[in-house]
Amino acid sequence: xxxxxxxxxxxxxVLGRAGLGDxxxxxxxxxxxxxxxLRDADERAVHLSGPVMGxxxxxxxxxxxxxxxxxxxxxxxxxxxxxxxxxxxxxxxQLRFLVERSSFMRLSAGNGTGDAVAACFTxxxxxxxxxxxxxxxxxxxxxxxxxxxxxxxxxxxxGEGVQSGAFKALAGQFTALIESHFRKHWTVSRYARELxxxxxxxxxxxxxxxxxxxxxxxxxxxxxxxxxxxxNSSLALGEIAxxxxxxxxxxxxxFFKALQGQSAARFRVNLSQASQPATTRQSTLSxxx
Numbered sequence: 001x002x003x004x005x006x007x008x009x010x011x012x013x014v015l016g017r018a019g020l021g022d023x024x025x026x027x028x029x030x031x032x033x034x035x036x037x038l039r040d041a042d043e044r045a046v047h048l049s050g051p052v053m054g055x056x057x058x059x060x061x062x063x064x065x066x067x068x069x070x071x072x073x074x075x076x077x078x079x080x081x082x083x084x085x086x087x088x089x090x091x092x093x094q095l096r097f098l099v100e101r102s103s104f105m106r107l108s109a110g111n112g113t114g115d116a117v118a119a120c121f122t123x124x125x126x127x128x129x130x131x132x133x134x135x136x137x138x139x140x141x142x143x144x145x146x147x148x149x150x151x152x153x154x155x156x157x158x159g160e161g162v163q164s165g166a167f168k169a170l171a172g173q174f175t176a177l178i179e180s181h182f183r184k185h186w187t188v189s190r191y192a193r194e195l196x197x198x199x200x201x202x203x204x205x206x207x208x209x210x211x212x213x214x215x216x217x218x219x220x221x222x223x224x225x226x227x228x229x230x231x232n233s234s235l236a237l238g239e240i241a242x243x244x245x246x247x248x249x250x251x252x253x254x255f256f257k258a259l260q261g262q263s264a265a266r267f268r269v270n271l272s273q274a275s276q277p278a279t280t281r282q283s284t285l286s287x288x289x
Contacts, residue, residue: 001077001139003128008034008066015064015074024079024227025058026099028146030107030121034070038102039063051107053117055150057100073121077143083228085143094175096224097210097217098151105153113149120146170195171209174202175217182221183245188214223259226252230268237264 006015029036031050038046038054041061048054050072056062058076082099086092107114120142127135127142177191191214192202206214222244229240241252256264 001075001081001128003073003075003125005071005073005125006066007071008068010068012068013066013070015066016062025076026079026082027054027056027058027064027074027076028121028143029054029056029064029072029074030118031070031072032118033072035067036070036072037065037067039065046102046104048104051114053105053107053146053150055099055103055147057102073125075121075124075143079227079231081140081143085140085147092179094172095147095151096179096221097175098147098154100220100224101211103150103154105150113153117146117149120149167205167209170197170205174205174214175210178218178221182218182225183243185222185245186218188218191218219255219259223256226256226264227260227267230264231271240264 006013030053031048033050036048036050038048038056039062041059050070064074086095086099105113105117107117123142124139127138173195174191177194181191188202189199192199195202197205202214206212206217210217212220226240226244229235229243233240235243236249237252238249241247241249244252246252246255253264256267260267262270
């Protein structure tokens with residue numbers, strides 16, 4: 001993980017991806033003042049004006065353009081760090097879906113949430129620059145607090161009053177059910193029955209709360225678990241397929257490639273190559289006939 005204060009002077013400054021070898025990175029930032037533009041590989045732009053916090057799954061080709069006078073703090077972390085932050089927590093099911101998409105939160109001076117978020121960034125920066133005993137645990141705890149604040153402040157297109165509370169409750173119950181049963185490959189209709197609502201109602205809740213239909217949300221949770229097994233276990237593809245409830249390696253491979261854009265085998269190879277020192281990768285290539 002990397003943490004850094006940024007302050008653009010009279011010229012635009014660009015922040016890219018450099019610094020972590022993981023194939024999957026995430027960036028969190030707080031813009032205290034000034035203008036920042038987030039651009040992806042297709043040159044689509046999101047304009048941010050401080051004070052604001054952002055969470056961004058970081059892909060190849062993405063960059064942050066810091067306008068003159070912009071200042072704040074940015075964090076870059078890999079998937080293993082994020083997994084440690086999320087594991088074994090009761091709210092994990094909801095936070096897992098949050099971290100898979102870009103999210104932003106407006107901050108206000110003197111606001112309790114804004115002050116808490118700023119304190120988290122300050123604490124993470126301090127622990128990263130001057131590590132002390134159990135600094136890793138402190139950083140991961142502060143990251144968890146950041147994600148909880150971000151989740152609490154996400155607009156979900158909910159109704160007012162009692163309906164809003166019921167809507168949020170159903171959305172939370174749905175993700176909790178997914179967390180418990182995604183390996184069983186339940187249908188959307190089965191989830192709706194367990195919640196005591198219609199399939200159309202579940203579709204409406206999922207889109208408004210998470211921005212995706214329920215079937216997509218379920219598949220994404222399976223994909224998250226698949227990536228974790230590919231990255232952190234030595235199980236063969238057929239064994240991973242069995243753990244995740246697939247009939248066999250071919251079915252699992254088709255599922256993984258459809259969502260990830262590359263085969264499970266290639267994903268694992270890329271992870272392995274990214275974790276090797278540059279000298280090791282070079283010697284491997286040079287030994288090829």
